[in-house]
Amino acid sequence: MIAGWSLCAGKSRNVSHGLRAALCALLLAAAPGFVSGGGNTVPAQAALSALGQKIFADESLSASGKMACATCHDPKFAHAQNNALAVQSGGANLDVPGFRSVPSLRYLNLNIPFFFANDGTPTGGFNRDGRANDLVAQAERPFLAAHEMANGDAAAVVDKLSRASYADEFRGLFGADVFTKADTAFLAARYALSVYETTEPQFRPFSSKFDLFLKGKLRLSEQELRGYALFNNPNKGRCAACHLSTRQANGDPPVFTDYTYDNLGVPRNAEIPANDDPAYFDMGLCGPERTDLANRSDLCGQFKVPTLRNIVTRKVIFHNGYFKSLREAVQFYVQRDTNADKWYPADGDGAVHKFNDVPPLLTRNVNTTEGPYDRHPGDAPALSEPEIDDVMVFLATLTDGYDPATGTADPARDLPKQ
Structure with missing residues (x-):
């Protein structure tokens, strides 16, 4: 046409x-x-x-x-x-x-x-x-x-x-x-x-190991299947609540996002020069880059849920690039509220400054009601370290350019031949 x-x-x-x-x-x-x-x-x-x-x-x-x-x-x-x-x-x-x-x-x-x-x-x-x-x-x-x-x-x-x-x-x-x-x-x-x-x-190649699994062309390993189950389990990772993991209504493979927004309270990143100003905060939906929702303070701090396809190839994670390790990002998801001192700075008296990249009056916007963010100090994290291992192995199946012959994936394989 x-x-x-x-x-x-x-x-x-x-x-x-x-x-x-x-x-x-x-x-x-x-x-x-x-x-x-x-x-x-x-x-x-x-x-x-x-x-x-x-x-x-x-x-x-x-x-x-x-x-x-x-x-x-x-x-x-x-x-x-x-x-x-x-x-x-x-x-x-x-x-x-x-x-x-x-x-x-x-x-x-x-x-x-x-x-x-x-x-x-x-x-x-x-x-x-x-x-x-x-x-x-x-x-x-x-x-x-x-x-x-x-x-x-x-x-x-x-x-x-x-x-x-x-x-x-x-x-x-x-x-x-x-x-x-x-x-x-x-x-x-x-x-x-x-x-x-x-x-x-x-x-949009849909060329990952997971896509071949959906087509019935190969089987996932036991560890990959365990990770997939933990990813979907609402009482464990609960990742699929936002990163949809089943086929779309039209039969297409999942994109691993529901296109919504969330405020996760990601730690402030000192590597961003704008953050040298203690009064500066990137509030996502309500500014400063976006201006039409500036009066919606309830939306401040929300950023779009990204696709998790090719996530293991990413060099930095989250909107502010705070995490340079995917494993640490997954740990943050499940330990943010059980071990806050691991992620946020403390003052001279040892008080942890949780949600330090959100203005104090807006920390109420951070998601603390849905799992795995509904835990408290002393609670067990939603995922244990071995379970995080399983989720990591599953996430690796979402990388494009999977070659069954070698068992490796490389997104560059999807590029046109020169």
């Missing part, structure tokens, strides 16, 4: 309704054939995806000339960061630090726009605070943010696009004069990126 017609007929799931109207209006003015389906300006999906791939990898689109989308979302590392830094630095000299760790882009194309469920639960949205409703909107900020690609405005991005090696391909898809209209060209570039992220199999 022609990508332009699919978009404007409302059949493109990677663009929300509101942005679809704006995109189609702009592209209609730039290249009427794109929308109508006539002429030579209608871009086929494959051509759009190929253009999006080039944009994704193009470092020249940044102020430094050294940062692309792929710099932080490295395809070889399941489209996540390839280092153990809590935050990445961008800007013209690559010396402006960010505020949050880099999320993986894999399986993000299965995400949904932000909304409040019937019970008031915030759900969906892109970025860790859900402020973007679709992949096109999500792609805007990295180009413009001072700590990322750091372009001054859309015109600066488009100027670089007009001089890129693929500029003629861009014109061929969106019209000969597309670069004379900065807003149109910038929107078109982001749409091409979204098509690339939506249609390329590498972004």
Whole structure:
């Protein structure tokens, strides 16, 4: 199906309704054939995806000339960061630090726009605070943010696009004069990126050992099955309450997220320069990056539940990258309330400052009612150390690029052959 017609007929799931109207209006003015389906300006999906791939990898689109989308979302590392830094630095000299760790882009194309469920639960949205409703909107900020690609405005991005090696391909898809209209060209570039992220199999390969298990093509080991059971058990790990582990309603494999948000009271990370200011707090849904929910103090501190696919390949865990060991992150889940002194600092009198990355008046927002967060000092953790071993082994089955012949997994195996 022609990508332009699919978009404007409302059949493109990677663009929300509101942005679809704006995109189609702009592209209609730039290249009427794109929308109508006539002429030579209608871009086929494959051509759009190929253009999006080039944009994704193009470092020249940044102020430094050294940062692309792929710099932080490295395809070889399941489209996540390839280092153990809590935050990445961008800007013209690559010396402006960010505020949050880099999320993986894999399986993000299965995400949904932000909304409040019937019970008031915030759900969906892109970025860790859900402020973007679709992949096109999500792609805007990295180009413009001072700590990322750091372009001054859309015109600066488009100027670089007009001089890129693929500029003629861009014109061929969106019209000969597309670069004379900065807003149109910038929107078109982001749409091409979204098509690339939506249609390329590498972004949703479902190629893990667990996926082969679901298909009945192999058996999990006894330890892996024990870990899976503990993962699902509401009285043990209770991980599946948020990281859904069974097939979706349409029969697709699970993505291991329910797209909701939670406040886990993750320890403050001194490696983030913004945290040098004791008055600064990253409150997720209610700011400072997201502003439309600033008056919802009950949501402060909530961050989006990520997919656990490829989690063992991650160099840092959680929105602030506090944990550099997945095992420690799992231990934190089950020991946060039984052994708080293990995770939080104490003052000179030995009093533990629990939930130290949340303003004192908002610590009530931290999840302390659902297991395994409902324990108290002196209680046994929900998982023992041997049980954590089992859960860790199960989580390793979620890594893409599994090869039954060698028994190893590598997300890079899902990338197109060069």
